[in-house]
Amino acid sequence: MINRRHLLAGAGAVTAAAGLGMPVVKAQAKPRVVVIGGGPGGATAAKYIAKDSQGAIDVVLVEPRETFVTCFHSNLYLGGFKNFDEITHRYDKLSSAYGIRHVRQWANAIDRDKREVVLGDGSRIGYDRLVVSPGIDLRYDSVPGWGKEHEETMPHAWLAGPQTQLLRKQLDGVKDGGVIVMIAPPNPYRCPPGPYERVSMMAHQLKTTSRTKAKIIVLDPKETFSKQGLFQQGWERHYPGMVEWLGPKVHDGIKSVDPRTMTVTTGFETYKDCALVNVIPAQRAGKIAVDAGLANASGFCPINPESMASTQDPNIYVLGDASIAGDMPKSGFSANSQAKVAAMMIRGDLVKARTFPARYANTCWSLIAPDDTVKVGGRYEPKPDKITASETFVSKTDETADYRKQVQAENMGWYDGIIADMFS
């Protein structure tokens, strides 16, 4: 297993991870897994491979940031249910408890022939198996008139971090009677119920600050959306007159936006002088996955349902939002579940660990109003053509207030659970 690639990679990693005390020329007698991306897919995969291989596999996490802001529960920050620190988490323990080398750089490219990841500083790090979990990239050309240069004026807030804080700041500035327009994304996208939970949380924030004459117009390119009946019932119940959802037949298409005048034009109507425009554009797999040839024409990456291995390259596993995971939604829970399957398969592959047939699970909780939470979820298994739902559930419209409150308690507990599972 000792070859030039590993020696070179060892040197690069030490430079990057400065001070971890690894010798520059370390004979790499053990296999190495490199993980690109420190979200629910990547962080979970890195942790489980390192934890369960007990030192038999060298695990390197390539993630430029020191902390991770979760997209899940970022709507609760918008709604005032959590502060920003509560959705921000450090990677420290992955190194201190599991010996993972956290390389604080961007992964710029994947050299599949040489099995190397090219880092931001030009150095390279070799891998035996690679986990690619970059999340989504936004398609900045998908909404006419809107582009990356306008994301400060009309934020997307679909990549959690400063954008999330910006959206909250803009929301706080909306005057009573102001018009908020959300442009919802087309399928497939990260977090199917997310836009509608966000509408709920924005409406809650407006309501609790006596701005009930403000209005949120949702312009949706989709005919239907996740948990639609539950959300629409909730909006009627908690925020009467404040939310208007318009499907494509009603708005007749989003023709253009003008960030300069804060105008949104549809086939039927022009919304001028909007107080806030939240543009959630179309999405695709993170650029590095697309550039490496791991995606198909859909912009996302096909995988083997039994292992999460890329159908394009058996040495690479693609997790989370970047993957085409069949019936599983693009969610943090899904990515975490997929990561455990991939981690097991990689250990089986590299160190002959026991493997079992893949099982996947997901649940997405959505907060509509204080103590009024709904959920959707399911269990999934690999079938030859795709990961397939074997049983699913969704909340009902006639649930009691006590039950919904209990579901919210579950939601909060799940968050702490998945964070512990990823980072502790």
Added chain:
Amino acid sequence: MGQRVGPKTGKAGAALSLALLVLCGPVQASSDAKASPKGDAAFGEYLSGTCVTCHQVSGKSAGGIPPIVAWPEDQFIAVMNAYRSKDRENQVMRTIAAALNDEEIAALAAYFGGLILQPDTKK
């Protein structure tokens, strides 16, 4: 017997989980829970991947997610059986339990039953 956690030892953090746990009161108390052979804890550790997305492996209780560490194995099995048979309420747990056979539930019971409640979770 493993250490019982939850309503007896939990404080504020466990209060919400009480609602879930009290539902299993009668199940816990029942004496007709089948005696099962000792489960395969290593297999249980693999299966536990699904559980620990919500239930913390440290045994810490958070929100409405009760701790499931260090339970007596027969109790763990009885509770999971109650979800599997849809006698006990909770859509997530019913869905998860439906996919598990007796051997798998016993394996999970052995794995979680063998874990130690970590001291810093008892604050």
